[in-house]
Amino acid sequence: MIYLTRKAEFAASHYYHNPEFTPEENQRIFGKCNNPNGHGHNYTLEVTVKGEVDPRSGFVVDLKQLKEVLNREVLDAMDHRFLNKEVPEFFTRIPTTENLAISIWQRLAPKLKTAQLHRVRVYETSDLFVDFYGEA
């Protein structure tokens, strides 16, 4: 089994707010991240796929295709966007780094043909990242 990781970057803004919480609870749990005007990050995304090497091409996955899927499914939707207001899953789900990793997995997994998705890693900053392995 070979594991292959492709990296991408995108910039987006977000804020954390749960309408079921009182304003005080939102403030206590989310702190500065609760500012409704949002704030932004340069996110780094690492997508790891796994599979056996195709004997004809020598590839686990065609990187061109992986890049296209990544661009279409993730970057076109999220790069330079306000996640809460422009990315449908975040109209109802809080766009934490955890939920971003899950959302990116859900966008990519059904679109990958030859390779199997192994891990989605999202860096919110160089000091904070989340890994999602598709686990329930």
Next chain:
Amino acid sequence: MKAHLTRRYMFSASHRLHNDAMSEAENKATYGKCNNPYGHGHNYALEITVSGPVDESSGMVCNLTDLDAFVEREILERFHLQNLNTVPELDQTVPTTENLSASIYNILQRGFTPAHLEKVRIQETMMNSFEYAGTNEIRK
């Protein structure tokens, strides 16, 4: 759904690698420059990975403010700008980054309850890093 969250912290400390049970020659042979009696220091980068179900109401594995507060109080307060040979957790061992990793893992394992501890990774320099996960497998 279960996710893994990793947070990085920086701290600086000095140490000397030396084992009293070894002869001077053996210490020198084993630890080389690191055996310098005056010690030397590193900027350590500590990565802590925790895991758990993503809470639906907060979208989080655990609140980062809880992890940050715990690490500040129990780890950085203990090790940052200290001589590791004199810190109680390490003064009976050789303060290698292996032992430092295990010590920090154990502090977290004992006291940090909001999420499951997966592993600790310490980068001692850009050239070497150490990972410890107790009896668990390290997931890649």
